[in-house]
Amino acid sequence: MNPTIRSKTLRWLVLLLAAGGLMYGSDQVLTRSAQHDTTAFGKEPATPSPETPASPVAETPVVPAPQAEKPLSNRITEYHMSVELLAKTKELRGSESVSWTNPGSQQVTELYFHLYPNAFESKKTTFMRESGGQLRSDKAGKDSFGRVELLTIRTEDGNDLSSRIRYVQPDDGNKDDHTLLEVKLPKPVGPGEKVTVRTEFLVKLPAVFARMGYSGDFVMAGQWFPKLAAYETAGTRGRTADGWNLHQYHGNSEFYSDFGIYDVRIKVPQNYTVAATGFPTRPAVEDGKVKTYQFYADDVHDFGWAASPHFQYYEEPYSAPNLPGVKIKLYLDPAHEAYKNRYMYAAKKALARFSSWYGTYPYSTLSIVVPPEGAGGAGGMEYPTLITAWGATKDEPDLELERVVVHEIGHQFWYGMVASNEFEEAWLDEGFTSYAEDNLMATEFGSVANLPIQSSYITSPAALKENAWDYRDHDEYADNVYTRAKLVLTAIEKQIGKDQMDRVLKTYFQRWKFKHPSTQDFQAVLEDVTKQKWDDFFNQYVYGGLMTDYAVDGIRSKPTGLSGPGAYDNSVLLRRYGGTAAGVPVHIHFADGSAVDQVWDGKELQTELKVSSAAPVDWVMIDPSHKLVLENRHINNFLTMKVDPKWNVRWNLGIVHLIETAFRWIAW
Amino acid sequence: MMNWIREGLRSAFRQPFAIVTLFVYELLWGFFLYRYIQSIVTPLLHRYPGSSLPGGASHLFLAEGQFRLTKTDLLIPYMWTLAVLLIVRMTVTPLLNAAVYYSLHRTDLNAGYRFFRGIKQLGGHYLLYYVLLIAFTAAPLPWLIGKASELYGKHFLTGKLIAALLPYAGG
Numbered sequence: 001m002n003p004t005i006r007s008k009t010l011r012w013l014v015l016l017l018a019a020g021g022l023m024y025g026s027d028q029v030l031t032r033s034a035q036h037d038t039t040a041f042g043k044e045p046a047t048p049s050p051e052t053p054a055s056p057v058a059e060t061p062v063v064p065a066p067q068a069e070k071p072l073s074n075r076i077t078e079y080h081m082s083v084e085l086l087a088k089t090k091e092l093r094g095s096e097s098v099s100w101t102n103p104g105s106q107q108v109t110e111l112y113f114h115l116y117p118n119a120f121e122s123k124k125t126t127f128m129r130e131s132g133g134q135l136r137s138d139k140a141g142k143d144s145f146g147r148v149e150l151l152t153i154r155t156e157d158g159n160d161l162s163s164r165i166r167y168v169q170p171d172d173g174n175k176d177d178h179t180l181l182e183v184k185l186p187k188p189v190g191p192g193e194k195v196t197v198r199t200e201f202l203v204k205l206p207a208v209f210a211r212m213g214y215s216g217d218f219v220m221a222g223q224w225f226p227k228l229a230a231y232e233t234a235g236t237r238g239r240t241a242d243g244w245n246l247h248q249y250h251g252n253s254e255f256y257s258d259f260g261i262y263d264v265r266i267k268v269p270q271n272y273t274v275a276a277t278g279f280p281t282r283p284a285v286e287d288g289k290v291k292t293y294q295f296y297a298d299d300v301h302d303f304g305w306a307a308s309p310h311f312q313y314y315e316e317p318y319s320a321p322n323l324p325g326v327k328i329k330l331y332l333d334p335a336h337e338a339y340k341n342r343y344m345y346a347a348k349k350a351l352a353r354f355s356s357w358y359g360t361y362p363y364s365t366l367s368i369v370v371p372p373e374g375a376g377g378a379g380g381m382e383y384p385t386l387i388t389a390w391g392a393t394k395d396e397p398d399l400e401l402e403r404v405v406v407h408e409i410g411h412q413f414w415y416g417m418v419a420s421n422e423f424e425e426a427w428l429d430e431g432f433t434s435y436a437e438d439n440l441m442a443t444e445f446g447s448v449a450n451l452p453i454q455s456s457y458i459t460s461p462a463a464l465k466e467n468a469w470d471y472r473d474h475d476e477y478a479d480n481v482y483t484r485a486k487l488v489l490t491a492i493e494k495q496i497g498k499d500q501m502d503r504v505l506k507t508y509f510q511r512w513k514f515k516h517p518s519t520q521d522f523q524a525v526l527e528d529v530t531k532q533k534w535d536d537f538f539n540q541y542v543y544g545g546l547m548t549d550y551a552v553d554g555i556r557s558k559p560t561g562l563s564g565p566g567a568y569d570n571s572v573l574l575r576r577y578g579g580t581a582a583g584v585p586v587h588i589h590f591a592d593g594s595a596v597d598q599v600w601d602g603k604e605l606q607t608e609l610k611v612s613s614a615a616p617v618d619w620v621m622i623d624p625s626h627k628l629v630l631e632n633r634h635i636n637n638f639l640t641m642k643v644d645p646k647w648n649v650r651w652n653l654g655i656v657h658l659i660e661t662a663f664r665w666i667a668w
Numbered sequence: 669m670m671n672w673i674r675e676g677l678r679s680a681f682r683q684p685f686a687i688v689t690l691f692v693y694e695l696l697w698g699f700f701l702y703r704y705i706q707s708i709v710t711p712l713l714h715r716y717p718g719s720s721l722p723g724g725a726s727h728l729f730l731a732e733g734q735f736r737l738t739k740t741d742l743l744i745p746y747m748w749t750l751a752v753l754l755i756v757r758m759t760v761t762p763l764l765n766a767a768v769y770y771s772l773h774r775t776d777l778n779a780g781y782r783f784f785r786g787i788k789q790l791g792g793h794y795l796l797y798y799v800l801l802i803a804f805t806a807a808p809l810p811w812l813i814g815k816a817s818e819l820y821g822k823h824f825l826t827g828k829l830i831a832a833l834l835p836y837a838g839g
Binding site for chain 2: 639
């Protein structure tokens with residue numbers, strides 16, 4: 001980051017110089033090299049300021065300043081794009097020049113592009129088949145079809161590549177799925193060499209129900225351009241040889257790409273406002289009909305933008321310890337104008353805390369888009385330096401307003417910077433972000449998660465390192481990669497303590513930011529920091545789909561004929577039906593009101609605790625204070641000897657009568 | 669009015685075999701159904717922590733119970749058992765109807781004989797009548813099930829499902 005500019009005069013001087021430089025260089029923007037970009041458009045200067053109340057201000061140009069530091073990421077992709085929103089036909093007409101530098105040690109003869117909008121091409125695409133045309137509670141309607149048409153595809157020197165392309169379906173062979181495109185290159189790209197491909201494309205936007213599309217005149221452009229697949233070198237995520245990581249767009253899956261540079265010109269009708277990844281390199285230019293924005297972002301792996309004529313725009317500079325300076329930009333649907341301070345407050349708290357817990361948020365902007373009510377499908381989504389909140393409903397929002405902002409900002413760290421593979425290991429971003437969200441909501445908003453209930457909610461536990469589409473359905477995917485993954489991290493925290501867990505996450509973030517870690521890489525960090533092996537735990541709860549499930553399965557109390565403390569010999573039968581936990585607390589309660597606490601190591605499949613007492617055992621409860629975070633069957637944690645006979649008869653007779661009454665409607 | 673009641677009772681007392689058979693039939697059903705329900709409910713009551721225990725244990729019991737019932741197929745074997753019981757009773761119903769009506773009509777025959785003779789002679793007719801009766805009774809069911817599942821989606825989380833379904837159940 002650049003040093004802070006405090007002096008007002010100096011700030012104006014820099015502004016003028018930079019603006020002049022930009023105007024001069026803007027015409028050549030599409031042909032610049034990555035190195036040139038790096039020096040011409042540095043990060044927006046940090047502008048630390050105290051928290052000030054949000055106030056509507058005009059969108060101002062960012063002040064790029066020279067940046068001589070080493071890039072944060074390997075920047076192996078470089079996109080120069082120009083796109084125009086055709087508001088009437090709900091289309092995006094774009095052109096793209098994308099360069100890719102071979103990071104490996106092998107020659108590469110083909111490139112692969114994700115054409116994500118083709119997921120909405122028909123009901124037969126893999127996305128639509130798997131999701132049934134539904135994401136979360138948003139369903140596809142009759143207008144929810146869309147696609148991307150590749151108009152031209154050429155090499156840098158103009159050779160037509162259209163005869164060298166074909167759609168591939170590596171995951172399921174579904175020929176009706178056109179979300180992944182192979183391009184055979186005329187000549188191989190050697191290690192360290194660069195290749196550039198130019199395309200023109202037309203995106204027909206779907207009515208939004210799954211992240212991208214339109215709702216009225218609101219447009220969410222996420223995964224909208226032909227986007228290079230991720231190329232993994234040997235050693236990345238346990239790979240033994242260099243190669244592309246290729247997957248189609250699935251019902252239960254998000255994305256995975258390489259870091260790079262994005263330089264994007266966006267044209268919209270004059271009355272629209274655009275929110276986008278990165279920062280504007282110059283003020284929007286208006287010609288009476290069309291407004292043209294120019295955005296730039298580096299060290300990011302995606303570029304999303306949203307546009308609407310109704311956005312109310314607010315911005316605030318913000319800094320905190322370990323957060324040198326960021327401009328928070330809020331694009332608000334008018335229905336939520338009254339809540340602008342809540343959005344800002346949540347964003348500030350999230351940025352400050354996460355930067356202090358894990359590491360600095362290094363980008364100069366963070367944009368928050370609040371979509372209109374009908375565009376819920378676009379809500380609750382993360383893109384680098386841009387997030388979407390829930391659709392602005394008319395009811396007064398509860399803490400979910402803050403929660404979604406916190407969650408998506410968490411993704412800037414666990415997805416944006418620590419860029420795990422969301423196709424194959426979704427828990428590494430969703431689980432980590434949910435864990436971070438819980439901690440922040442407890443620290444800043446006093447909203448403590450009810451972990452026992454959330455654990456009970458896991459009725460279909462499955463392995464966490466699993467292809468997103470291999471889960472049975474969306475519920476099983478969401479329950480596992482969000483909730484169970486978070487519980488697994490919390491269980492680790494309970495074992496090693498909060499301080500050590502903080503060190504684990506900070507080390508993991510610092511070691512893997514701007515890279516692509518795997519589950520094994522996280523385990524290695526955990527083992528390095530805690531200096532112990534975690535294979536057993538990971539095999540059961542991460543690579544395996546276990547929860548802990550300890551049960552009290554029997555109580556026996558036998559009078560000994562003696563009196564006093566030895567009057568009864570009691571035995572309590574405990575069984576383990578799930579994974580192991582380190583120490584299972586057992587509370588044994590006696591009929592005279594006394595009680596004894598014991599701890600079972602919980603390793604064997606069953607054990608019998610023997611206790612002598614003055615009175616027979618009354619009831620037994622495993623883990624009364626819910627220390628076993630992964631215990632998901634609390635009902636069998638408890639067994640009582642006494643059942644109120646009155647209630648026993650009432651329940652039995654009541655249910656029998658209910659069934660009899662129903663039967664008698666139609667049968668003797 | 670009293671004459672009709674008296675006449676009714678008198679003709680009932682003239683059916684000792686049918687009365688004893690139906691009594692035993694009801695007794696057996698009642699006994700086995702009670703034992704079946706008891707085998708499910710009593711173990712659950714032994715797992716219910718009651719409100720005197722700390723940490724919202726009962727609340728957790730109910731929430732977990734709800735998740736298990738709504739998110740897993742835990743209920744399915746129980747529903748199958750009840751469905752088989754109902755089908756058995758539905759099969760027996762037209763036969764019992766045939767036996768009782770025949771017995772009421774043919775008091776000249778031996779009580780036990782006329783009961784079985786009724787099943788033999790009229791069983792098929794009553795079965796046909798019963799199938800038609802059930803078909804007409806169940807005709808609105810597909811519409812009601814559609815409505816219930818729609819309301820289930822809408823009201824399940826707000827806890828107003830029963831209230832929303834009541835008018836349809838009453839209808």
